[in-house]
Amino acid sequence: MEYLDFELPIKELEEQYHKACEIGEESNVDVSDTCKQIERKLKETKKEIYKNLTAWQRVQLSRHPSRPYTLDYIKAICGDSFLELHGDRTVKDDKAMIGGLGKIGDQSFMFVGQQKGYNTKTRQYRNFGMANPEGYRKALRLMKSAEKFNIPVVCFVDTPGAYPGLEAEERGQGEAIARNILEMTRLKVPIIVVIIGEGASGGALGIGVGNRVLMLENTWYSVISPESCSSILWRSWEYKEQAAEALKLTAKDMKKQKLIDEIVKEPLGGAHTDREKAFAIVRDRIFENFQELKNLSPEELVESRMEKYSNMGVFKG
Structure with missing residues (x-):
């Protein structure tokens, strides 16, 4: 270990x-x-x-090499019922963004999430969990399919950000993320978002709009990573710990600012110390939140989601 x-x-x-x-x-x-x-x-x-734990230590835990990734959660939660779906029907199949149908008990869900690699070869294959525009378009295609068949959506967020390469910008990275945010606000099925690792920038927001947003205890969610923030403000990565504190990126900070709905407790030491327990906790929290949302009409789901995001960042003087 x-x-x-x-x-x-x-x-x-x-x-x-x-x-x-x-x-x-x-x-x-x-x-x-x-x-x-x-x-x-x-x-x-x-x-x-x-x-x-400090904010920076939680960032370190969120990146622990033994920490479970999206496919680990999906396979543990769904077992053999998971059917992965591929391609955005335009460019190609983005390996950094995965998705497909699976069941929790008798209830079907459409699972979508970023996937990182376990070693050098798989990290390159998964592009370090950084999706290209076709990844976000694949995610949207799957969510639209779920809406068509009245299947709830579960998104697992774990990315250091959307891929910033030249090809990604040429193919419309910003537009793809913006389109996802727009379409997710008005999707007529329940959306449950779970941040299981890193939640960085627009890369996380591209699949991060939900009726319920849950954050595991040792994860972070922010407009920028502590290292990038430090390099912009101090021209050095040495101040990343100060940047982490200033960014207010932990689950506790996010809950206090009403940007998420729930903090999901992890086993002592992090999700990687007792994977089976972590999987069981996440599965139960997803299902319980779905039980609360399933009786809402499509109109109520959209209205509550829009109201939730419209109220973010509003302060009274």
């Missing part, structure tokens, strides 16, 4: 615990008390560290 810099005290205690257990197994010495003491201290240290 990989440890982040602020998790080193946990790493040391876990190594001590395993070493003590090995000594007990290899010899006749009773080390059960020592193991219990270390285990107790380990639990206390974990609680202390994860209770007081």
Whole structure:
């Protein structure tokens, strides 16, 4: 398992615990008390560290290499019922944006989300989770299909941003994202958005308009990444921690500003420490939110969504 810099005290205690257990197994010495003491201290240290995480530390956790990605959630939630759909019917199939039909229980959903890679080869294949315009057009095509057959939509957001390359701009990156935002506001089926990792810039907004927006505890959602913000304001990446604090990008900050609806608790240490538990929590939160939305008429769904986004950023002097 990989440890982040602020998790080193946990790493040391876990190594001590395993070493003590090995000594007990290899010899006749009773080390059960020592193991219990270390285990107790380990639990206390974990609680202390994860209770007081800074904004930058949460950004680090959202990018943890072992953290589950969109397809991990979909396959765990839907099992064999997931059918991936491909292509935008114009240019090509964008591998950074995935989508398809799946079931939670007996209820069908259209799942859409950005997908990152696990190693160098798959990261290149998935373009590091940065979608091109055809990715957003594929997402919109799938959402429109879902609307046609009255199937609710679930979007998993996890991207460092939309792809900023020359070809993407030539094919209308800005227009594709803007079109998605417009069309999602008036889609006549329930939309549930779950931010499972990074939620950066327009790349996240392109599939981020929903009746309910949920954020996992150790994720971030912002107009710009802390590193990019630091490089613009200070001409250096060294101030990324200050930038993270100033951007107010954590789930707690987003909830306080009423930009999201719910914070989804993760297992202690992050979703990657207990994947099965994380999958179960996300599945339950999606289904419970759908239960609350399913009785609303198409007109009520659109009206509540429009009202929700119209009220954002409104302050009384």
